[in-house]
Amino acid sequence: MSRSNPRWSVAAVCCGALLLAALSGCSDGASASAATPPGATAPSGAALPSGSSAAASSAQVVAIARGKVDIDGGLLDIPAMTEGQVVQVAVKPGDPIKRGQVLVQLSTEPAQLDLGLADAEWRRATALAQAEAARVPAARDLARRLAAAAAMGATDRQRADDAATALQQIETAVTLARADADIHKQKRAHAAYALAQRTIHAPQSGRVAAVNTQAGAWVRVGQPSPLLVIVPDRPLIVRAELNESYAARVRPGMRADVTLESNGRQQALPARLARIAQTYGASQLYDDTQPRAAVRVVECVLEFDQPPALRIGQTVRVNFHE
Incomplete structure (x- = not known):
């Protein structure tokens, strides 16, 4: 029975140890590379793997x-500014819109009637103010002539005073008539504004995000949800x-x-x-x-x-x- 050479056994043991050490080193390097992907920032206090760039940790x-x-x-919520029935919704979600574009139209019949009445009252008050103003020149001329005549003793002083009082009354009536015409003018402007509020325009350019109404719906001021939601540009x-x-x-x-x-x-x-x-x-x-x-x-x-x-x-x- 043959025996193995002791020198060859020692050599084999040494070679095996060296091979295991080499494999262990490769495994550690692979694990380090996987733990820190390329371009990632290493945690504070941790060493970067061999070959990594120091710039990777600059953006901390x-x-x-x-x-x-x-x-x-x-976002822009578009509420109802007045009460009324919706007769047309001119846009749908996702539509691009331009500033001033019509979005929703409410019924206009009541507002048009109010505007017509306010316009008629304003025109009547204006005509009355003009009629009162037309009396001023003649009254002023009469008062001037009677005052001059009374100063020369050609007429009774009472007549001159009465003419002056009449002129003052006419001028006061003109002032009141003109103020009344201004009041009716403001009422007309208010009625026109109420009519305009029934047509809802886009306040800004953008895109429609949501529409919360439809034709036939009744809307009012202060309702919980807006009529539309706009994404502005x-x-x-x-x-x-x-x-x-x-x-x-x-x-x-x-x-x-x-x-x-x-x-x-x-x-x-x-x-x-x-x-x-x-x-x-x-x-x-x-x-x-x-x-x-x-x-x-x-x-x-x-x-x-x-x-x-x-x-x-x-x-x-x-x-x-x-």
């Missing part, structure tokens, strides 16, 4: 906030809520990136912090009913560098950078 996140996409100035913004513990870390002009929470793989959109509220308040972004009275936040408004393809109301995550 100093605060994180939740927010929603909004429009600068907010203004830039999109983000209204973010920053926890009070991070409020001291951010400042206007700071850079940030905005990412949709529903799709974490989406490329972050660059933005800039435009302004920060001066007061704390309760969160307004949560739709649940959990009590959050102890959570105080400060509202931050961010502006995008480029117009994004987002929708109003989308929930986003905001990372603030140094």
